[in-house]
Amino acid sequence: xxxxxxxxxxxxxxxxxxxxxxxxxxxxxxxxxxxxxxxxxxxxxxxxxxxxxxxxxxxxxxxxxxxxxxxxxxxxxxxxxxxxxxxxxxxxxxxxxxxxxxxxxxxxxxxxxxxxxxxxxxxxxxxxxxxxxxxxxxxxxxxxxxxxxxxxxxxxxxxxxxxxxxxxxxxxxxxxxxxxxxxxxxxxxxxxxxxxxxxx
Amino acid sequence: xxxxxxxxxxxxxxxxxxxxxxxxxxxxxxxxxxxxxxxxxxxxxxxxxxxxxxxxxxxxxxxxxxxxxxxxxxxxxxxxxxxxxxxxxxxxxxxxxxxxxxxxxxxxxxxxxxxxxxxxxxxxxxxxxxxxxxxxxxxxxxxxxxxxxxxxxxxxxxxxxxxxxxxxxxxxxxxxxxxxxxxxxxxxxxxxxxxxxxxx
DNA sequence: TATTAAAGTAAGTGCTTACTTACATAAAGG
DNA sequence: CCTTTATGTAAGTAAGCACTTACTTTAATA
Numbered sequence: 001x002x003x004x005x006x007x008x009x010x011x012x013x014x015x016x017x018x019x020x021x022x023x024x025x026x027x028x029x030x031x032x033x034x035x036x037x038x039x040x041x042x043x044x045x046x047x048x049x050x051x052x053x054x055x056x057x058x059x060x061x062x063x064x065x066x067x068x069x070x071x072x073x074x075x076x077x078x079x080x081x082x083x084x085x086x087x088x089x090x091x092x093x094x095x096x097x098x099x100x101x102x103x104x105x106x107x108x109x110x111x112x113x114x115x116x117x118x119x120x121x122x123x124x125x126x127x128x129x130x131x132x133x134x135x136x137x138x139x140x141x142x143x144x145x146x147x148x149x150x151x152x153x154x155x156x157x158x159x160x161x162x163x164x165x166x167x168x169x170x171x172x173x174x175x176x177x178x179x180x181x182x183x184x185x186x187x188x189x190x191x192x193x194x195x196x197x198x199x200x
Numbered sequence: 201x202x203x204x205x206x207x208x209x210x211x212x213x214x215x216x217x218x219x220x221x222x223x224x225x226x227x228x229x230x231x232x233x234x235x236x237x238x239x240x241x242x243x244x245x246x247x248x249x250x251x252x253x254x255x256x257x258x259x260x261x262x263x264x265x266x267x268x269x270x271x272x273x274x275x276x277x278x279x280x281x282x283x284x285x286x287x288x289x290x291x292x293x294x295x296x297x298x299x300x301x302x303x304x305x306x307x308x309x310x311x312x313x314x315x316x317x318x319x320x321x322x323x324x325x326x327x328x329x330x331x332x333x334x335x336x337x338x339x340x341x342x343x344x345x346x347x348x349x350x351x352x353x354x355x356x357x358x359x360x361x362x363x364x365x366x367x368x369x370x371x372x373x374x375x376x377x378x379x380x381x382x383x384x385x386x387x388x389x390x391x392x393x394x395x396x397x398x399x400x
Numbered sequence: 401t402a403t404t405a406a407a408g409t410a411a412g413t414g415c416t417t418a419c420t421t422a423c424a425t426a427a428a429g430g
Numbered sequence: 431c432c433t434t435t436a437t438g439t440a441a442g443t444a445a446g447c448a449c450t451t452a453c454t455t456t457a458a459t460a
Contacts, residue, residue, distance in 0.1 A: 002458080002459095003404095003405065003457085003458055003459080006405095006406070006407090006457085006458080007405090007406070010406085010407080024312070025312050026226065026228065026309065026312065028226065029228055029312055031446085032447085032448065032449080033446095033448090041407075041408085042407065042409075043448095043449090044407085044408075044409085044451095045406085045407060045408075047448085047449065047450085048406090048407085051449090052448080053447095053448065053449090108308065108309070109226070109308065109309035109310075110309075111309075111373070112224070112225055112226065112229060119373065119374065119375060122373060122375060123375055123377075126375070126377070127377065130377075150389070150393075151381060151389060153377070153379045153380070153381075154381055154385075154386055154389040154390075155389075155393065157362070157365070157366065157386070158389070158390050158393050158394075160365070161361055161362040161363075161364070161365030161366060162357070162358045162361040162362055162365075163361075164361070164365045164368075165357070165360070165361030165362075165364045165365050166357065168364075169326070173319065173322060174319065175319060175322060175323055175326070177323075177326070177327065177330075177353070179353045181351060181353075181354055185354075186354055189350070189351060189354040189355075189358070190354075190358050192397065193350075193355065193358050193393075193394065193397030193398055194358075194393065194397060195397070196396055196397040196398075197392065197393030197394060197395070197396040197397035198393055198396075202428080202429095203427085203428055203429080203434095203435065203436070206427085206428085206435095206436065206437090207435090207436070210436085210437080231416085231417065231418085232417080232419085233417080233418090241437075241438085242437065242438050242439075243418095243419090244419090244420085244421095244437085244438075244439085245436085245437060245438075247418085247419065248436090251419090252418080252419080253417095253418065253419090
């Protein structure tokens with residue numbers, strides 16, 4: 001094992017552990033001792049790489065907010081009937097939110113620390129996802145599927161908002177209301193409502 | 201001024217200040233010194249009323265999660281055409297979320313502390329709001345306005361979800377996307393999409 | 401094998417924080 | 431007016447935390 005690999009791997013281990021702990025307990029609720037213990041390194045090693053806890057936090061944000069590539073599902077979906085396509089998009093969106101859950105949790109509870117940085121990241125994530133979705137809506141519009149007068153960004157907000165709220169309650173807050181349908185049925189209902197709401 | 205009033209007023213002042221600071225800086229980010237200073241009392245007074253910081257936090261939750269009465273807008277709305285009624289409901293819902301913003305911020309960032317208690321409160325808030333909305337949907341159904349097959353709880357989730365996400369981005373995260381419509385237009389668009397999506 | 405780089409051990413420093421104790425003052429009530 | 435009750439002042443304690451320093455061990459490299 002080359003020495004450089006070794007360095008990178010320990011650094012990576014610390015970053016990963018920090019991501020996890022920050023997302024579970026918040027920035028203030030997590031101690032450097034805890035991070036280093038769980039990462040299996042000496043506390044001093046942590047400080048050798050990231051001079052302060054704050055810098056570690058910053059690097060966690062950097063490392064995990066941009067690297068996760070957004071998978072493109074649009075191409076696979078363009079030929080399908082809109083109802084099916086929207087369902088698949090909804091599923092993919094949910095999946096994507098779930099993958100990013102630790103980061104989302106951090107952005108969620110750590111508005112006080114680095115408010116601008118956190119906001120920028122969030123904005124980037126939202127704009128990219130919404131952008132993709134608007135792209136799909138445009139193909140629908142070209143095919144004459146949509147009402148003329150609808151505003152695409154607002155439509156996207158509406159549809160993604162339904163799904164985000166669902167994610168928020170279920171995955172972030174861990175709430176399940178007794179009378180809930182299965183996930184698939186819920187998403188399909190959302191799709192139906194949305195589609196009827198915007199189609200020509 | 202009676203002595204009892206005096207006691208209650210200082211206690212209330214501490215609770216209010218704590219609510220505000222906890223919601224701004226989180227539980228761990230707020231110190232008892234800070235709370236007492238801002239409330240204009242000696243730190244020791246805080247501890248005389250609430251033996252520990254944790255107990256103060258608990259009382260903040262108790263005090264502000266149940267007292268805020270949910271205003272009834274349904275009666276004022278029943279006669280109106282559905283599109284107008286839904287718009288007013290959407291506005292009222294947003295307003296209600298905004299009133300409760302400090303509490304929501306706390307429930308938001310303090311999942312670690314008292315997870316069960318926090319969850320219960322959140323669940324109560326959500327169920328009560330959703331319950332009211334379902335009530336309204338039932339009147340629409342009775343009047344034959346809705347598709348037969350739609351599931352009311354899911355509809356409610358969809359509609360309130362759009363609005364909640366809007367609130368989340370705008371009021372909680374302070375994000376505004378450049379291409380956004382005015383609040384009124386956005387809400388009216390949501391209403392249109394939803395109504396077309398569920399009507400017979 | 402000798403050298404160098406990466407990581408560990410261990411002890412400690414200074415600061416902040418929740419919480420305490422003992423005593424003092426001011427207002428309310430009888 | 432005198433007692434009781436609410437609040438303040440001031441000083442302090444014990445613990446936890448981020449971060450440091452000095453030295454040692456382990457492992458890659460030349």
